[in-house]
Amino acid sequence: MDSLAHKWRAEQQQWRVQGLSRSLESLDRVGGEGLRFRDAEGRELLSFASNDYLALSGHPELRRAAVAELGHSGVGAGAAPLLGGERPVHAALAKALAAWLGEEAVLLFGSGYLANLGLVQALVGRKDRLYADRLNHASLVDAARLSGASLQRYRHGDPEDLARRLRQGGGGRAWILSDGVFSMDGDIAPLPELLDLARQYDAVLILDEAHAFGVLGEGGRGSLAHFAIEQPGPLLRMGTLGKAFGVYGAFVAGPQWLVDVLRQRARSFIYHTALPPALAAASLAALTLLRGAEAERRHLHALRRRLREALPQGPWLPSESPIQALLLRDNGRALAMSARLREAGFYCPAVRPPTVPAHSARLRITLSAGHGTAEVDALALALQSALAVS
DSSP: OOOHHHHHHHHHHHHHHHHHTOOOOOOSSSTTTEEEETTTTOOOOEEEEOTTTOOOTTTTTHHHHHHHHHHHSSSSSSSSSGGGTHHHHHHHHHHHHHHHHHEEEEEEOOOOHHHHHHHHHHOOOOSEEEEEEOOHHHHHHHHHHHHOOOEEETTTTTTHHHHHHTTTTOSEEEEEEEESSTTTTBBBOHHHHHHHHHTTTTEEEEEOOOOTTTSSSSOOOHHHTTOOSSOOOOOEEEEEESSSSSOOOEEEEEOOHHHHHHHHHHHHHTTTTOOOHHHHHHHHHHHHHHHHHHHHHHHHHHHHHHHHHHHSSSSSSSOOOSEEEEEEEEEEHHHHHHHHHHHHTEEOOETTTTTTOOOEEEEEEEEEOOOOHHHHHHHHHHHHHHHHHH
16 A cells, blocks of 8 residues: 555655646635625635536525425435335426426436436447547547447538548447537537438437536527527437536436436446436426526627627637636646635635646636626636736
8 A cells, every 4th residue: 555655645646846736725605695605715606617507506495495305305305216216296397397308207316417317328339430529528438439439520510520430430339429518618519410410320319418408408408509500300308407406416308218228237327326316306496497598598698798898808618608718738837827816805716637638738718697797797807917917
């Protein structure tokens, strides 16, 4: 053990030198609602790092739903779904999610990571071919690797590169893996082109809508609604309950046969403890609010435009989502800018490799419907000042 400890202590020192060391920070929510937090030093900070896009995580209706179910079902589900962990509220949530998305069925998972692992592991064979966008979320990357299938990663958001690779063909079924909204860049996948290629090459598209559901399209129904696609064809979707829903958990949506197969074959479903019933109840309440949150979505996208217009020369990555990435490239520069923003009262942590590719360190600024225009204006001024001295 001594030699192993020595090895990793040396690695940790290298991470510190390279500006790559990471640590956990405990932030205490101020007032139980909103986006203000207090750090360990007692400093109050306005967060621009949350994926709580519709500011639902502290909503009174979610609290009431969770407390009511807590009194009825207790804290935990107590078992895997197939061993008695399923509750009526889980079935109600799955049915409501399927109706919202116009799908036949939904299966609930404990997290988006588990959902992607289970979906790919259950369906993709070792003789199949996987074509994955280079900037996919880590859960899709790991799912692809663990599947044992032949994996090719095409250039980010580049249907032409994907088409070139699909033309080369090969054995087994072809699968295309992509985020709907990319979690670190914030741009939207070219979904119409991906679906066209899936049809042309008899492939199936697996789309991770974690950062799209609730934010894009009419009723918050994600990328399909954003592009007004009514007949998607060979498409399977994953979504999370921990972002725009403001809760925790995940789901896979698709035809009934898909859910039947996942129930039998998805190891991350079969062997995980069911979602706590109180969280399922809160998610059900969140869905009702989310479906009708058109004003909040308009406000959210207005904030995005306002931030970009206030800092037009900023090194922004292209994005039409609440995720706004300020590309700084150098790890030290990103850390220094994050520290300056903290001094000004804003929480915007630096994002560095391996979360993003080498030499693409950034501030990942996430907007929420809970932010006001004055708060975004103040952030823009702080960013302008920090950029000037960085």
